[in-house]
Amino acid sequence: MGREFNQLFDEWSHSYDETVNGNDPEYEEVFEDYDIILSKVAEKAGGTVIEFGVGTGNLTQRLVERGLKVIGIEPNEKMRSIAGGKLPDVTIIDGDFQDFQVNIPVHTLVSTYAFHHLTDEEKGIAIREYSRLLPENGRIIFADTIFETEEAKKQMIRESEERGFTRLAEDLQREYYTTIAVLQNILIENGFNATFTKLNRFVWLLDAVKEGRD
Structure with a gap:
C-alpha cells in the first residue's frame, strides 16, 4: 500500500521542497514545471476533494486557495507534521x-507524484474503491x-545510468x-473515461471521469 516507502520519506521530508524546486x-527533469503541474491538477478539481499523498502540502495549498474543501x-x-504546520x-x-x-460525499480525488508507490495490483484495488466512492461525473486527477x-x-x-544518475535509476x-x-485498462474496467496528457519527460496528467450507469 505504499507504506514500505515510509522510511525513505522520513529521510526526504526535510529536503523535499528543495528537491521539487529543482x-x-x-x-x-522529474520535477520540471512543478508549479505548473500542481496548478493544472488544482484547476481541474471541484467540490469536496480528497488528496492522497499530501507530502509537505504544496498541492494542498493550491486547492485551498481555490476555496475547495480538502x-x-x-x-x-x-510529512503530515510539515503540511500541518x-x-x-x-x-x-x-x-x-x-x-x-x-x-462525507467526495467529488474529486487528487494526487501528485505518489500513485507509483502502489503495485499495479494495488492500483486496481484502489481504483475499484474510488469507483464505489465517487458519484457520477466524479473525477480522479493524478x-x-x-x-x-x-x-x-x-x-x-x-539513460539515467549513463548520465550517472544512480539514485534516479534505482x-x-x-x-x-x-x-x-x-x-487505462484498470480505469475502463471500473467505469472511468480517462485521458492522459504529458506534462514533462516523466510526468503525465491522468484525468478520469466516472461514467453514468446505463
Whole structure:
C-alpha cells in the first residue's frame, strides 16, 4: 500500500521542497514545471476533494486557495507534521491510497507524484474503491511519473545510468512505475473515461471521469 516507502520519506521530508524546486540535478527533469503541474491538477478539481499523498502540502495549498474543501491523506508522520504546520486549518489524516476513512460525499480525488508507490495490483484495488466512492461525473486527477511503454521505462533507466544518475535509476527500478495502457485498462474496467496528457519527460496528467450507469 505504499507504506514500505515510509522510511525513505522520513529521510526526504526535510529536503523535499528543495528537491521539487529543482535543487537536485538527478531529479530536475522529474520535477520540471512543478508549479505548473500542481496548478493544472488544482484547476481541474471541484467540490469536496480528497488528496492522497499530501507530502509537505504544496498541492494542498493550491486547492485551498481555490476555496475547495480538502481532506488530506498522508501515511508519513513527518510529512503530515510539515503540511500541518503550513496549513493548520486543513484536515490531514493518517492513511494511504487504499486505507482511508472519509464519511462525507467526495467529488474529486487528487494526487501528485505518489500513485507509483502502489503495485499495479494495488492500483486496481484502489481504483475499484474510488469507483464505489465517487458519484457520477466524479473525477480522479493524478499527476505522476508514468511511461508510454515498458520499453520507454527501460530506456529511461538506461539513460539515467549513463548520465550517472544512480539514485534516479534505482528509484525507477525500485518503485512501481506503470504504463498508460495498464492504467487505462484498470480505469475502463471500473467505469472511468480517462485521458492522459504529458506534462514533462516523466510526468503525465491522468484525468478520469466516472461514467453514468446505463
